[in-house]
Amino acid sequence: MGRKILLDKAHIEGIRHYDVYRREGGYRSVEKALKTMSPDAVTEEVKKSGLRGRGGAGFPTGMKWGFLAKPEGVPRYLVVNADESEPGTFKDRYLMEFIPHLLIEGMITASYALGSNVSYIYIRGEYWWVKEILEVAVQEARNAGWLGKNILGSGFDCDIFVQPGAGAYICGEETALIESLEGKRGNPRIKPPFPAVKGLWGCPTVVNNVETIAAVVPIVNDGGDEYAKIGIGKSTGTKLISACGNLNKPGVYEIEMNISVEEFLYSDEYCGGIANGKRLKACIPGGSSVPILPANLLLKTAKGETRMMTYESLSDGGFATGSMMGSGGFIAMDEDQCVVKHTYTLARFYRHESCGQCSPCREGTGWMEKILLNIENGKGKMSDIDLLWDIQRKIEGNTICPLGDAAAWPVAAAIRHFRDEFEWHVTNPTDALKGNYGLANYAKPLEIAVAP
Amino acid sequence: MLQTLPFGGDGGGYMADEKKLFTVTIDNITVEVEPGTSILQAARKIGGDVAPPAMCYYTKLKDSGGKCRTCLVEVAAGSAADPRPMPKLVASCRTNVMDGMVVKNITSDRVIDARNGVVEFLLINHPLDCPICDQAGECHLQDLSYEHGKGASRYEFKRRTFDKHDLGPYIQLHMTRCILCYRCVYTADQVTNERKHGILMRGDHSEIATYIEKSLENDFIGNVIDVCPVGALTDRTFRFKNRVWFTKPVDAHCNCEKCSGEVQLWMRGDEVLRVTARKDEWGEVKDTSKGETGWICNTCRFERKKASDWIIEGPSQINRHSVISQGHYENGVKPNETIKKVMGGRDPKLLMNIKDVSEVNQVELSEIKGAATSESFKQLKKGN
Numbered sequence: 146m147g148r149k150i151l152l153d154k155a156h157i158e159g160i161r162h163y164d165v166y167r168r169e170g171g172y173r174s175v176e177k178a179l180k181t182m183s184p185d186a187v188t189e190e191v192k193k194s195g196l197r198g199r200g201g202a203g204f205p206t207g208m209k210w211g212f213l214a215k216p217e218g219v220p221r222y223l224v225v226n227a228d229e230s231e232p233g234t235f236k237d238r239y240l241m242e243f244i245p246h247l248l249i250e251g252m253i254t255a256s257y258a259l260g261s262n263v264s265y266i267y268i269r270g271e272y273w274w275v276k277e278i279l280e281v282a283v284q285e286a287r288n289a290g291w292l293g294k295n296i297l298g299s300g301f302d303c304d305i306f307v308q309p310g311a312g313a314y315i316c317g318e319e320t321a322l323i324e325s326l327e328g329k330r331g332n333p334r335i336k337p338p339f340p341a342v343k344g345l346w347g348c349p350t351v352v353n354n355v356e357t358i359a360a361v362v363p364i365v366n367d368g369g370d371e372y373a374k375i376g377i378g379k380s381t382g383t384k385l386i387s388a389c390g391n392l393n394k395p396g397v398y399e400i401e402m403n404i405s406v407e408e409f410l411y412s413d414e415y416c417g418g419i420a421n422g423k424r425l426k427a428c429i430p431g432g433s434s435v436p437i438l439p440a441n442l443l444l445k446t447a448k449g450e451t452r453m454m455t456y457e458s459l460s461d462g463g464f465a466t467g468s469m470m471g472s473g474g475f476i477a478m479d480e481d482q483c484v485v486k487h488t489y490t491l492a493r494f495y496r497h498e499s500c501g502q503c504s505p506c507r508e509g510t511g512w513m514e515k516i517l518l519n520i521e522n523g524k525g526k527m528s529d530i531d532l533l534w535d536i537q538r539k540i541e542g543n544t545i546c547p548l549g550d551a552a553a554w555p556v557a558a559a560i561r562h563f564r565d566e567f568e569w570h571v572t573n574p575t576d577a578l579k580g581n582y583g584l585a586n587y588a589k590p591l592e593i594a595v596a597p
Numbered sequence: 598m599l600q601t602l603p604f605g606g607d608g609g610g611y612m613a614d615e616k617k618l619f620t621v622t623i624d625n626i627t628v629e630v631e632p633g634t635s636i637l638q639a640a641r642k643i644g645g646d647v648a649p650p651a652m653c654y655y656t657k658l659k660d661s662g663g664k665c666r667t668c669l670v671e672v673a674a675g676s677a678a679d680p681r682p683m684p685k686l687v688a689s690c691r692t693n694v695m696d697g698m699v700v701k702n703i704t705s706d707r708v709i710d711a712r713n714g715v716v717e718f719l720l721i722n723h724p725l726d727c728p729i730c731d732q733a734g735e736c737h738l739q740d741l742s743y744e745h746g747k748g749a750s751r752y753e754f755k756r757r758t759f760d761k762h763d764l765g766p767y768i769q770l771h772m773t774r775c776i777l778c779y780r781c782v783y784t785a786d787q788v789t790n791e792r793k794h795g796i797l798m799r800g801d802h803s804e805i806a807t808y809i810e811k812s813l814e815n816d817f818i819g820n821v822i823d824v825c826p827v828g829a830l831t832d833r834t835f836r837f838k839n840r841v842w843f844t845k846p847v848d849a850h851c852n853c854e855k856c857s858g859e860v861q862l863w864m865r866g867d868e869v870l871r872v873t874a875r876k877d878e879w880g881e882v883k884d885t886s887k888g889e890t891g892w893i894c895n896t897c898r899f900e901r902k903k904a905s906d907w908i909i910e911g912p913s914q915i916n917r918h919s920v921i922s923q924g925h926y927e928n929g930v931k932p933n934e935t936i937k938k939v940m941g942g943r944d945p946k947l948l949m950n951i952k953d954v955s956e957v958n959q960v961e962l963s964e965i966k967g968a969a970t971s972e973s974f975k976q977l978k979k980g981n
Contacts, residue, residue, distance in 0.1 A: 497800060498800065499800035500799050501801060502664050503664050503666050504664070504666055505714065505718050507718075507803070508719065508801060509718055510800065512718075515754045543666055543711050543715065545664070
C-alpha cells in the first residue's frame with residue numbers, strides 16, 4: 146500500500162467538521178509554524194520538500210514563494226486556485242468536499258509564510274455546494290480562533306474568504322483568476338508583470354493550487370526533508386490522481402510518485418484495469434490539455450524504459466513521444482473509443498472556453514473545431530489534417546496565456562500519434578459514421594531504438 | 598566627459614540628470630532609447646519596415662495592446678547582462694527593452710510565419726467587404742492583409758456574422774468586421790466620463806455591445822471611430838458619402854469650448870464630408886499644439902460640417918504611399934506625361950466625360966441626410 150498523507154483521514158466520519166478534524170491532529174502545522182518557526186523557515190521547509198505546483202505546470206512551490214516581492218507597507222495576498230475546470234480533473238473537489246479543513250490549515254500556514262493577512266479561495270461556480278462546505282469550515286476555524294486577529298498570540302492576523310467564479314475555465318489561469326477576483330471580466334493579463342510582483346489589486350500575490358497548499362500541512366508537520374524522501378528525483382511527495390474513462394475503478398487516488406503507470410492502471414489497489422475486459426488504446430495522463438499517448442507509448446517510453454507516474458518520466462521524450470503530469474486528470478480510453486471524436490470534443494471545449502482576447506486562440510480554436518467535426522462526420526479531406534496541424538502550430542506559443550497551448554497540444558498529439566485513424570476517417574467516411582478504427586497497432590510494442 | 602567629479606559635490610546632481618540610455622538592436626539597426634520604452638516604440642523610432650504592425654496597441658491608450666499578436670517579435674538576446682534568447686515570440690508593444698537587447702522582426706522567419714498566421718486568423722471571420730466599407734483606404738487590417746495575407750483563404754466555413762447596431766445617431770457598430778482589439782473599450786474608459794459598452798460573451802462569439810442596444814451618448818464618444826483599426830465603428834454622418842481617397846484632408850481648427858478644436862477635415866470641393874482627429878504616421882491621434890492628446894468632441898466631429906465653421910490651416914501631410922494621397926495635391930511628384938510619347942506625338946482623345954452623363958457628380962453630397970444610397974439620391978433629385 147502506498148502511503149497517503151493528504152487523504153489518509155478523509156474517510157473518517159465527520160472529518161469535514163472542525164471538532165473531528167482537530168481531534169485527528171488537525172491544525173498542528175499552524176501551531177508549529179506560528180509558535181516555533183519564522184515565516185522564512187516555513188518557506189525554507191517548502192523549498193526543501195521539493196514540492197511542485199499541483200495545478201499543472203509543476204513549478205517548484207518554494208521557488209514561487211521566494212519570488213514574491215516584499216515591498217514595505219504593501220499587502221501581500223495568497224490566492225488558492227480552486228477553479229478546477231480541466232476536463233478529467235476532479236481531485237481538488239474531492240479534497241475540499243471531504244477534508245476542507247486541510248486546505249484551510251494549509252492556507253493559514255502558507256499565509257504566515259508569505260505574510261498574507263487576507264487570503265482567498267477562488268472556487269469555480271459549478272462547485273456551489275463545495276463552496277458552502279468551505280464557508281462552513283472557514284467559519285468553524287474562525288470560531289475556534291485559527292483565523293482572525295493575533296492567531297495563537299503570535300501577532301499574526303489572517304482571514305480567509307471564499308469567492309465563487311461564474312463558470313469560466315479561463316479563470317483557472319492565474320492572472321484571469323485575479324481579474325475575476327477583482328470583479329472584472331476574467332481575461333488573462335499580459336505578463337510581465339507577474340503576480341508575484343503585481344497581482345491582486347496591484348499587490349504581490351501568490352496563486353497556488355488547492356492540492357499544493359494542502360501539501361504544506363504534512364511538509365510543516367513532518368519537515369521538508371521527510372516529504373522529499375517520498376517519490377523519485379524531482380518528483381517528490383504524493384500526488385492526487387483523478388482517474389476516469391474506461392476503467393474498472395475510476396476515482397481519486399493518492400499515489401506516491403514512485404509507481405509505474407502500468408501499476409497505477411492495472412493493479413487492484415488503483416484503477417484495476419480497463420473495464421469490461423477490453424484493451425487500452427490511448428490515455429491522457431494529466432488532464433485534457435496534455436498530449437494524448439497511444440497505449441504502447443504510455444506504458445513504456447520510446448527508449449523502452451518503464452514509464453513512471455512522475456513529472457519527469459511522463460514527459461520523457463518531450464512532445465514527440467511523451468506527455469505531461471499536468472493536473473493529474475488520468476483519462477483512459479479503451480479500444481472502442483474514437484480518437485477523432487475525442488479530439489473534436491476537446492476542441493469544442495477549448496473553443497467554448499477561449500476568452501476571446503487574443504486572435505490566434507479566439508479564431509483558431511473555432512476553426513479547429515469545425516474541421517474536426519467535418520472529419521468526424523465523414524466530410525473531411527486529406528488536406529484538412531495538414532491544415533489542422535498548421536493551425537495548431539500557429540496557435541501554440543503565440544497567445545497571451547497557456548490556453549492557446551492547451552488547445553493546440555491535444556490536436557497536435559492526436560495527429561502525431563493517430564494520424565492513420567484520421568486518414569481512415571477521411572478515406573472511409575461511411576464506415577467512420579457507423580463504427581470506429583479500433584485498436585489497430587496502438588498497443589503493439591514499439592521497436593526499441595538502439596541507444597546511440 | 599573625462600573630468601573627475603568631486604565626491605559628493607554638485608556633480609552628483611548633474612550625473613542624476615543625465616539619463617542612461619538603453620541600446621537596442623532591431624533587425625541589425627541599433628538605436629538608443631530611454632529605459633521603459635517598449636520594443637515597438639523603439640522600432641517605430643527606427644521606422645519603416647522595422648516597425649511591427651500593431652492592430653490593438655494604441656500609444657495614447659493606457660493598458661492597450663498585447664491582444665492581436667501581430668506585433669510579435671523574436672528576442673534573440675534578452676540583454677547585455679543576460680544574453681539568453683527568449684523562448685517564445687513576445688508582443689513587442691508590451692515588452693520593454695533592456696540594455697543590449699537584440700530583436701529580430703522582419704529578419705526572423707519565425708516572426709513572419711507567426712504574423713502570417715495571425716493575419717489569417719484575423720481574416721477568417723472578417724467579411725472582407727472592403728468595396729462597401731467606409732474604412733477602406735485607411736484600414737489597418739487592409740494594409741496588414743496586403744502585406745501578410747494570402748490571395749485565397751483556407752477557411753471553408755460560414756463566417757461569423759452579427760447584425761448592425763446603431764449606437765445612437767452618430768455611430769454605427771458593424772460587429773462582423775470587428776477584430777476585438779478593445780481599443781474602443783479603453784477609449785470609453787479613459788476619454789469619456791462613463792463607459793457604457795464592453796465585451797459580451799467570450800471566445801469567437803464575443804462581441805462589442807451595450808448589452809441591450811443603447812445609444813452611446815457622451816461628448817467624446819466619437820473618438821471610438823478614430824481608434825477603430827477596422828470598419829467596425831463608423832461615422833453615420835459620413836456613411837457611404839464617399840471613398841476616403843476621393844476626399845482631401847486638410848488641417849483646420851475652430852474655437853471649441855469642449856475640446857482643442859484642432860481637427861482634420863476631409864473635403865471634396867468646398868464640402869466638408871467628414872471631420873476626424875489629426876493622426877500621425879502610425880494612424881494614432883496626434884498631440885495638439887498644447888501638447889495634449891488631440892481627442893475631439895462630438896460637436897466638432899458630427900455637427901460642424903460647413904467649411905465656414907472652420908479656419909483652414911492647409912493640406913494635411915499624408916504618407917506618399919497611402920491610397921489617400923492618390924488624389925492628393927501636396928508633396929505630389931507629377932510624372933511626365935508619357936502617353937503622347939507612346940502614341941507618336943498624338944494627344945489621347947477623350948471619348949466620353951463621365952461628368953457629363955453621371956448624375957452622381959451633380960448632387961451635393963453634404964445635402965444628403967444620413968447614408969448616401971440610391972434612394973437618397975433619387976429623393977434629392979426629386980427635391981431639386
